[in-house]
Amino acid sequence: MEKLTVEVEEGSLKGTTRTDINGRTIYGFQGIPYAKPPVGELRFKAPQSPEKWTGVRNATANGHGCYSRNMLNMITGSEDCLFLNVFTPELPGDITSLRPVMFWIHGGGYTSGSSDTKVYGPEFLLTEDIVLVTINYRLGVLGFLSLDDQELDVPGNAGCKDVIMALKWVQRNIASFGGDPNNVTAFGESAGGAIVHLLMLSPMAEGLFHKGIAQSGSALNVWSLGQSNLAKQLAEILECPHTDDKSILSFLQNLPVNKIFEAQEKLCDDHSVNHVRPIGPIIEKVSGKEPAFLTENPLELILKGKYHKVPLIMGYTSNEGIFFETPQKRKKRSKVVDFEKYVSHFYELAKGSEGSKEIANSIKLFYFGEDVPDVEDRERFSIINTDTYFIRGIYTSIRTHSITLKEPLYLYRFSIDARLNLIKKFANITLKGAGHADDLGYLFKTVMTPNLPEDSVEMVTVRRMVKLWTNFAKTNDPNPIEGVTWKPVSLKELNFLDIGTELVSDVNPDNDRMTFWNDVEMKMLPS
Known part of the structure; x- marks a missing residue:
């Protein structure tokens, strides 16, 4: 029997085996702690280095995700959640050369999600010669609470600093699994995609990763940053008798985690485009005591060129707004048409x-023309949500990076509509196109993945997505792919690849809609 153990700096790990979709054996090491449990006095604070252990640690099952509410509306997870998983095609002793590392950051709006293999199974990506790392990080107020008193060491962005700590763990340990610490691709979707982009802008991430893939999320989306006054809002909800930061922190650190979560759910986490969401990364006040994750406005950093210049893929699904048709979102849907x-x-x-009101009227006229808007016209409202919540910020990110980023920069649109579209299948949605998170089912095997004939559109798309993403991780270039060249974006041309039933290379995706939003923003400039 194979000895399924690996030595890392903190101790020995016992793993397990799985089989990829080609029938090849791969090796998994799950629930590996990459930081101290962020509990007690460490609640809300930056992560601390992991402790060593004696003996052999069992690494055969997922570690806890962060305490949160999942898509089935169930509360799951634990405050002790800073774990990661590693999947590799070879064990130590068999390794002849180090492989590119792909480092996955899950989405979930900074308030839900985990790296659970029921959703993010490695069986697709490990058909290529890469090492895959998937991580958990702190969510909600546990990960994004901030206090003004700099002496308390709670400046915000603890969840993003968890990601930094996990990347540092990779630098120290991934060679033991056959991964190359000098070739790490950070990739993520939705909030995970935004974090990938924020890593490019963060002084803390220097040297920790070497490429980025931001799927359906960027630092310039309207929902990407949060508010910096969460603590006082929570204290008020919880009827805390104190008003100073030090006493509020002590009060919050001594509450059971379920009470913190109950208060979090009473926050007005308004996802409307015209509100700053309460929970999310913030621009930190620089104290000089602790490193800050984000110190300036993302757009200004990009325009100034003050970021890590790494090769980048960005993109979106063709109908991101389908996400707003999930059961939880439908319950909250307003019956009143409000374009503001x-x-x-x-x-x-x-x-x-x-x-x-003037801009709202322009939006109404552009998307509905002379028709009377009806909230039940879900197709048109889905496209408005697609543009305002997702594409516009990604489009602006690509355009501004094309000015200052000299490394390869690629744009895609994912438009396949088939059986592995994750959100559509889960929520039984009939709108046309690929919705937010529908691309995930073609990169990761899930508990809902059916058996797929090799010639099916689903398996063909899985093979294409895996090849594109892993080619980029290996060489900085997603090419070569069958019969088409995916051209990088330039200052002169907004090249992109449409990933549909066929791969189509083209320019200026969704150009009419983006031209409309360009015109809106031009009107906002000072005259």
């Missing part, structure tokens, strides 16, 4: 102001 909720808070226009 699509006026970005970036414009700094008060709702009800003349400027806000």
Whole structure:
């Protein structure tokens, strides 16, 4: 019997075997702690280095995800959640050369999700010669609470600093699994995609990764950053008798985690485009005591070129707004047509102001023309949600990076609509196109993945996605692919690849809609 053990700096790990979709044996090491449990006095604070253990640690099952509510509306996970998984095609002793590392950051709006193999199984990606790492990080107020008093060491962004700590673990240990610490691709979807982009902008991430793939999320999406006054809002909800930061922190650190979570769910986590969401990364106040994850406005950092210049893929699904048709979102759907909720808070226009109403009317005319808008016209509202919540921020990110990034920069649109579209299948949605997170089912095997004939559109797409993503991880270039060249974006041309039933190389995706939003933003510039 094979000896399924690996030595890392913190101790010995016992793993397990699985089989990829080609029938090859792969090796998994799960539930590996990459930091101290962030509990007690470490609640809300930056992660601390992991402790060593004696003996052989069992690494054959997923570690806890962060305490949160999942897509089935169940509360799961634990405050002790800083674990990662490693999957590799070879064990120590068999390794002849180090492989590219792909480091996955899950999405979930900074409030849900985990690296659980029921959703993020390695059986697709490990058909290629890469090492896969998937991580958990702190969510909700556990990961994104901030306090103004800099002496308390709670400046915010603990969840993002968890990601940094996991990347440092990779640098120290991944060679033991056959991974190359000098060739790490950070990739993620939705909030995970935004974090990938924020890693490019973070001084803390220097040298920790070498390429990025941001799927359906960027630092310039309207939902990508949160508010910096969460602690006082929580204290008020919890009827905390104190008003100073030090006492509020002590009060919150001594509450059971379920009480913190109950208060979190009472926060107005308004996902409207015209509100800054409460929970998310923030621009930190620089104290000089502890390293800051994000110190300036993301757009300004990109335009100044003050970021890590690494090869980058960015993209989106063709109908991201399908996400708003999931059962939980449908329950919260307003019966009133209000186009002002699509006026970005970036414009700094008060709702009800003349400027806000003027833009709202432009949106109505562009998407509905002379038709009377009806909230039950889900197809058109889905496209508005697609553009305002997702594509616009990604489009702006690509355009601004093309000015200052000299490394390869690629744009894609994922439009396949088939049986592995994760969200559509889960929520039984009939709208056309690929919805938010529908691309995940073609990169990761899930508990819902059916047996797939090799010639099926689903398996063909899995093979294509895996090849594109792993080619990029290996060489900085997703090419070669069958019969088409995926050209990088340049200052002159917005090249992109449409990933549908066929691969199509083209320019200027969704150009009419993006031209409309360009015109809206031009009107916002000072005259």
